[in-house]
Amino acid sequence: MTIQRMDNVSIVVDDLEAATAFFLELGMELEGEATVEGRSVDRMVGLDDVRADIAMVRTPDGHGRLELTKFHSPTAVGAQPNAPVNTLGIRRIMFAVDDIDDILARLRAHGAELVGEVAQYEDSYRLCYVRGPEGILVALAEQIG
Incomplete structure (x- = not known):
């Protein structure tokens, strides 16, 4: 069996409102917003006492989605700010x-x-x-x- 599709890419942010506004200005559409928490979320992501707000935005063709996530608890950990494009990991x-x-x-x-x-x-x-x-x-x- 193979995968069916790529569903979304998650980006953890500190300012959910600013990040959402940026991607909406780019032309993406707000699909929905929610707060996620509880035991099932904790078990899925491997953290305790998770509470996060998410905004799901999609491309106009409906095929691409970004999940913008603001963690209230536990607090998000920092990464190297403004990392250059040759930094390991998802870059752009x-x-x-x-x-x-x-x-x-x-x-x-x-x-x-x-x-x-x-x-x-x-x-x-x-x-x-x-x-x-x-x-x-x-x-x-x-x-x-």
Whole structure:
């Protein structure tokens, strides 16, 4: 038997409201919000006394989801802030966009910063990396050819 699909990617954040606003500005849609806690949650994640708020956002095509999670207990542990793209582990999420310049302008209003510059890859794509709230790294790809 094989997997059916990738359901979602979880990103732990400290400011759930800011992270949610950032991804909604990017064009994702809020699917739902909830508080999770209790013995079954504790057993599943291997922590005690978990209480967390989550916001589930999805891509407009309905195929991709992010679960943004704010842990109230136990308190989230820190990672290296603004880790470079060659750091081990999950480093970035890439989204296909129609107009990279428009998206950049809108995300900057939410504190996003361009990591390098917008670059063209052959005659196929314009690409860039953007650092959003809490150092979340997002790549944007605009197909041009």
